[in-house]
Amino acid sequence: MLVTGASSGIGWEVTQHLLRSGAEVYAMGRDVAALETLAAQGCTVLRVDMADNAQLAAALQALPVMHGLVNCAGVSVLEAATEVSAQAFDHVMSVNVRAAALVAGAVARSMIEANVAGSIVNVSSQASLVALDDHLSYCASKGAMDAMTRVQCAEWGRFGIRVNSVNPTVTLTPMAIMAWSEPSKRDPALAAIPLGRFAETAEVAAPILFLLSTAASMISGVSLPIDGGYTSR
Numbered sequence: 608m609l610v611t612g613a614s615s616g617i618g619w620e621v622t623q624h625l626l627r628s629g630a631e632v633y634a635m636g637r638d639v640a641a642l643e644t645l646a647a648q649g650c651t652v653l654r655v656d657m658a659d660n661a662q663l664a665a666a667l668q669a670l671p672v673m674h675g676l677v678n679c680a681g682v683s684v685l686e687a688a689t690e691v692s693a694q695a696f697d698h699v700m701s702v703n704v705r706a707a708a709l710v711a712g713a714v715a716r717s718m719i720e721a722n723v724a725g726s727i728v729n730v731s732s733q734a735s736l737v738a739l740d741d742h743l744s745y746c747a748s749k750g751a752m753d754a755m756t757r758v759q760c761a762e763w764g765r766f767g768i769r770v771n772s773v774n775p776t777v778t779l780t781p782m783a784i785m786a787w788s789e790p791s792k793r794d795p796a797l798a799a800i801p802l803g804r805f806a807e808t809a810e811v812a813a814p815i816l817f818l819l820s821t822a823a824s825m826i827s828g829v830s831l832p833i834d835g836g837y838t839s840r
Contacts, residue, residue: 608625608630608631608632608633608673608674608675608676608677608819609632609633609635609670609673609675609676609677609710609714610622610625610632610633610634610635610676610677610679611635611636611642611657611676611677611678611679611680611683611706611707611710612635612636612657612678612679612680612730613632613634613635613642613645613650613652613679614634614637614642614645615636615638615641615780615781615782616679616778616781616782616808617679617730617775617780617782617784617808617811617812617815618636618677618679618680618730619641619808620808620809620811620812621677621679621811621815621816622634622645622650622811623773623812624809624812624813624815624816625816626648626649626650628816630675630687631651632649632650632651633650633651633652633653633673634650634652634653635652635653635655635657635666635680635710636652636653636654636655636680637654637656637657637684638653639654642654643663643785646671647699653666653669657680657701657702657706658698658701658702658706660709663706663709663710663824664709665760667709667710667713668713669716670713670714670717672717672718672720672721672723673714673717673723673725674718674723674725674726675725675726675727675819676710676711676714676725676726676727676728676751677727677728677730677819678707678710678711678727678728678729678730678752679708679730680702680707680783681700681702681703681730681748682699682702682703682782683699683742683744683745683782683786684696684698684744684745685741685742685786686741686743686744687740687741689742690741691743691744695744696743697745698746699744699745699747699748700744700747700748700751701753702757703745703748703749703751703752704748704751704755706751707729707752707755708755711727711729711755711759711764711770715727715759715763715766716729716767718766718768719763719766719768721792723767723770724766724767725767725768725769726768726769726770726771726818726819726823727759727768727769728770728771728772728773728815728819729753729755729756729770729771729772729773730754730772730773730775730811730815731749731752731753731756731772731773731774731830732745732749732774733774733775733776733777733832733834733837733838734746734750734751734828735749735750735752735774736743736774736830736832736838737837737838740792746836749774750801752772752832753774754783755771756770756771756772756828756830757828759780760827760828761828764827764828766840769818769824769826769827770825770827770828770832771818771823771827771828771829771830771831772828772829772830773811773814773815773818773830773831773833774830774831774832774833774834774838775811775832775833776800776805776806776809776832776833776834776835776837777796777804777805777806777824778805778806778807778810778811779805779806779807779808780808783805788804799837799840800834800835800836800837801837801839801840802835802836803834803835804831804835805835806833806835810833811833814831814833818831826833
């Protein structure tokens with residue numbers, strides 16, 4: 608299994624779940640200390656800046672055939688819609704969309720060549736389904752990720768490869784805590800979630816493992832909200 612964004616947040620949680628299940632895990636991330644910890648736990652670690660095409664291509668070329676991929680690497684830059692900068696927009700799209708597409712393409716290509724019927728999970732967001740103030744670049748990137756998921760599902764299904772996305776609400780990762788700590792933003796968001804709370808990383812990791820598993824063998828092309836009911840309204 609390959610997990611991108613494995614050195615923090617949801618990616619870290621997914622990696623821990625996979626290790627506990629006995630999977631062989633390739634962990635891609637940027638945090639040196641976290642990657643060292645993952646290496647000590649038995650992961651093969653790859654330190655990669657997802658926005659660097661050359662660095663990413665070199666890392667992907669060195670990978671063996673995978674049976675599963677969790678595309679979890681992501682960034683967010685908060686800007687009002689009137690203040691969106693080209694630099695920030697391009698950075699968010701390069702990591703959240705371009706890198707995710709390149710990783711999935713490389714993994715799927717090797718699966719196809721090896722006749723492996725694998726599973727890919729793209730970690731999207733409720734931001735692809737609803738408008739969030741100051742998140743124009745992020746919302747756009749996650750909308751693109753959902754569209755990408757559907758295309759990958761359609762093209763790779765004939766090879767037995769399933770592709771789905773999960774779309775969590777605010778999940779208590781360092782990035783989300785930074786973005787949603789201000790009460791004026793946090794409280795209305797919580798009020799809009801029928802369950803009345805944000806998600807824990809384990810509550811996102813568990814559905815991802817389900818989608819990776821044979822228990823989800825007939826599920827492909829789905830964008831699964833993990834949002835406590837936020838998008839039901």
